[in-house]
Amino acid sequence: MGYELKNVTVTYEHRTALKNISCSIADGKWIAVIGKTGAGKSTFVQLLKGLVDFKGEYRLHNKLITLSGKGQPKDLQEIGYVFQYPEHQFFETSVYKELAFGLKQRGQSEKEIRASISAMLATIGLDETILTLAPFQLSGGQKRRVAIASILLMQPKLLILDEPTAGLDPISKSSILDLLKKWQLETNHTVLFVTHQMQDVAEYADEVIVLHEGEIKAHLTTNQLFLQQAHIVTNAGLKMPEQIQLLQVVEQLLGKKIAVANCKEHTIFNAVKPYLQFRGKINA
Structure with missing residues (x-):
């Protein structure tokens, strides 16, 4: 298994966000993470990214992960994290500079960077004419695509999507989810998809993790959950x-x-x- 948690607990001050959870996340799957607000979804994916302290055991490719308090372990750099409104994190003056930033940090040459960006724009369906524009000049859907592209350029093996289509119209939402599904299938990498939209879970996910009050209530294939174990969804306070x-x-x-x-x-x-x-x- 790629990512394994065993008896993991996350506590914020006097509140326990995750309670003694254990699960395994296989490579090459699109896994939806569902639950009511406050169920622990964001804490769960932040844990995998190494953004929160925890008690218990976390293994990545059978290697034990330990948070030292000195920053994120290098092992977790293979995990990309797309926040709910990733475009709010733009800080460069042009789309090109925004996309090139991470690649420069990795020591790529200008020629390599331009080639990588050109290929990525084709993948996410954007024209190279936007590269000279400031990010705030883009439409909402374009901003979201650029933000996602900046993460995909880092070639993550696990991509975490925390409500990635929030605030988008239905057409933009479907378009972005379709391109991400295509990327996942072509690369055989893993996607963790945090969402409240059950329709999107049914259409895109291979597996589903159901969280309720900080506990994992189920980790099943999407078909098993919705077609055979529907009571788990309703017991968690969710609609089918x-x-x-x-x-x-x-x-x-x-x-x-x-x-x-x-x-x-x-x-x-x-x-x-x-x-x-x-x-x-x-x-x-």
Whole structure:
């Protein structure tokens, strides 16, 4: 396993944010982290990035990670962290300088930096004409893409996305999640995706970690959670994705289970559509 936690606890003053949690995060997966506000989601991913002190055992590729209080261990530099509003962290005067900053710190030549940035802009769907612009001149979606690109340029093996599409319109949101999913599949790297949007979990995640009151209540495949263990979601105070709610309603009306291959929206809609047509709920 790439990243393993064993009996880990995180405490802030007199409040315990994570309680004796244990889990393993495999390489090459898109893993959603869900839970109500205050469940411990952000603390969980900050722990993995080495941003909070903890008690317990944390292993990265079987190597024990220890926080010394002198900064983040170099081992954790392979973990990229995209904050909820990453564009708020822009500090350079042009998009080029913003993207080049981390590469310069790694000692890349100007030629290497330009080649890396050019390739990354193609990956995230931005034109090179934006490189001379100041970041604040960009649209909301463009800013978010540039912020994400600055992290991807560091070639993280684990990418943490803490509500990465907050504040974006639906089209921009889907576009960014699609490109990140494409990146994850092409690189076979790992994504930890913190979100409140159950639809996005169903569409993009391979696995789901459910947090509730600082404890891990489940770590299952997305299909297992939504199609077989739905009570875990509701017990954590969360709503099911809309397509799962539809499936449940139709199954109740029929009095039987409907076989579905996975929990993605189009799959479930196609599975229930004949029954809805039969009852005159939608047009044929």
